Structure formats: C-alpha cells, structure tokens
Amino acid sequence: MGATTSIPNTINVNEIIFNTGLSKRQICSLWTRFYELDRDARGDAKGYKGYLDADDLGRVRKFDENPIASRLIKVIFDDFGSNGKLTFPQFVDFMSTFAQRKRIGHNHDRRSSIQTTTTTTKTDLESIKYSSDDSERTRKIKFLFSMYDVDRNGRLSKEDIQEILKMMVGKINDDEASIIAEKVIGEFTEDQPNTTVTLENFEKTLHTLDFNDKMSLKVLK
Template identity: 25%
Template sequence: MGSIVSRLLSRLLREEEIEDIEEIKKETGFSHRKITHLYRRFTSLDKGGNGTLSRDDFHRIPELAINPLGDIITNGFFPEGEDQVNFRGFVRTLAHFRPIDQDNEKNKNPSATEPLNSRTNKLLFAFRLYDLDRDGKISRDELLQVLRMIVGVNVSDEELGSIADSTIQEADTNGDGYISFNEFIKVMKNVDVEQMMSSWFLR
C-alpha cells in the first residue's frame, strides 16, 4: 500500500520536490499518505499554479475567512518578510498541529532536534501569533489587538485594556512590561496545548 501512495505522490509532485519528500517526512512526522493529501489541498489553493501560496490564497479558505483570527493564523505560514510560501513551508507549518507523540516527549534525547509538533514548538507557534511585530516579545498593544480580534465589539476598550493589563502583570515576571517566550511558557503550563492547536486543516 505504501508503494502505491509513494508512486501517486511522485506523479503529483514536481520533479525538484520529489527528492524532498523523505526530508519532509522526517521533519514533519507526516506519512506519505498525509503528504499526498496536503499536496492536493495545497495545489487546490494555488490558484496561480506557480507552486506557492500567497496571503490571498489563504483568504479564500472558508474556515479562515470566518475565523476572527484568520489573518493572524495566515501570517503564521509566512516567514518574516516573505509574501509567498512553498509546499514544504506549508507542510512544516501544519506539522505544528499534529498531536504530540507522548512517548517521544517522555524519552526524548536532549541533543536531538525537537519535533515541530512538540509542546515547546506548539507554544512557540502560538506565541508568534501574538507577537505581531515579531520582535520576540508580546506588548500590551499586541495583546490588545489580538483580544480585539477575538471578542470584536462585544467588550469595551476599557474592559479589554483591563484584561491586557492583568495578563501582562501576571506573566511579566521580570517587570519589563512585555511577555517573553519563557514567560509565555510559564503562563501556559496548565493549558491543554493539544486542544488549543487542534486544526481542521489536518482532518
């Protein structure tokens, strides 16, 4: 069965992408079957047919169009300063949403590269969604912007400001007025990351 999926995938992919498949499997933990499924999804979104996706391509995804955080989630697919993402980048981003392999988490080799779907990498992905200017810290203004997107006009600016202030106060252990990634990890220690990162994209 695996060889049939491999042959199908080889027919679907451009020649230069075929040699990357084994690397993509190792990097992401996805099977050939899942990579084939994601490649079909990718090509259906690639309206220009040029092997990359733009932000406009993501905006046509109905689930993102109705999600108040759609723009922020879309930004998570694009490296800083880039306005296109190729198939490999697309799959690498989606790998953050794979369920955590609990055996690997317990027995991981400290010198090994952490998988993209590890708890730490999931939290880093989530942190970057809040870190809108990508400077490595979450400011009060960034937190306010994201909160505003989540709740819309249902909560007053005053209430949102109060939520942002109390969140920063609780998380900001070094007193610099920002939330660093290490502080973010501490705040999220009791959060069910699997639920937070569950994704319709991988179904």
C-alpha cells in the same frame, strides 16, 4: 504546475519526511490540499502557481469568519514562508506544527523551550524561532506566542494583547482593552507592573494545559 494531483518529482518527499516526521501518506494528503488551494487570481485553475499566497489562504472555507484571520495569515507567511509565498515544503513545515508525532529526523527529546533558552542563553528573538529540536508541544506554544507577538520583538507587551483584543472583539474602547490586557499580562508575570512576557514565562504558565489534542489536525494524527 500542470494538471496533476500527484506530488511532482522535483519535490524531495524523503527530505520532507526527515524534516517533519510526517508519513508519506500524510504528506500526500497535504499535497492534495496544497494543490486545491493553489489558484490563479480569479480563484480558478488548481495547481496554478506552484506556491500559495495570502489570497489562497484567504479563500479557505470559513476563514473569513475568523476575526483574526489576517493575523493568522501574516504569522504563517512570516514564520514559514518567504517573500509572500509558501512553497509545498514550507506548507508542510507549517502544517506539521499541528501533528502529534515527534519529528524523526533529529534527536528530539521532550525538553521544553524553557530549558533550551536557559542552557544556550538565547536572545528573545532567537528563542521564539522554530528549531529541529522542538517537541510537538513546543512548536505549538511558539506558534501561539507568535500570534500574540504583534510587533515580533520576542516579548508580549500590553500593547500586543490590546491589538489582538481589538481584532477579536472589534468594538472595544482603549480603556477596556487596556484593563483586560493588563490582567492577561499579569497572569504570565505574577502581576509584576510594567513587565513583558517572554517565551519562558508564556510556557511556564501554559505547562499544565493539555492543548495538544485541541491543536492537532485529524489528517496528521
């Protein structure tokens, strides 16, 4: 990539602005961060590859203290990357999930993914994909949903929740994890037995929670 902290001319900044709604200043700040994270196999030589891999994200300070760090990295690369790589536009697309401003390149009203799913009769897998029509809140909800959807089938099951619990808590037996997972699923499904949670259920339950600020980054405000 060369020893420069300036965004290369090969990257279309205007297109990124159009797709994400971020300002040029914000994108330049993200480039600095991207450049610092992009290292060689030894963790040296900034701006080495021109993309990020799982090792680059794993070197983020205090990331190794997060019990679900490996899950977070997997979701980032599955949802935003390609072939185990995260290019700068993909990195910005991911980071824009934690912005508060609307995306300005498209017609973004504040409709929820519930309405989108209902009017277009999308499948479970289609409904969880990020769309240019997503509001900033909907993108955050979809990201949270993806974190829990371990088998990536577009629905949250008791087994999905159990897997996340084991990552977060560590030493927890199957019976305890099962009981907690059933209670969590019950919160989203009104205690209906043997049910799974759709994105619609998930969003309906979270609609009263004001987590937009808590899931926003200062650099993107």
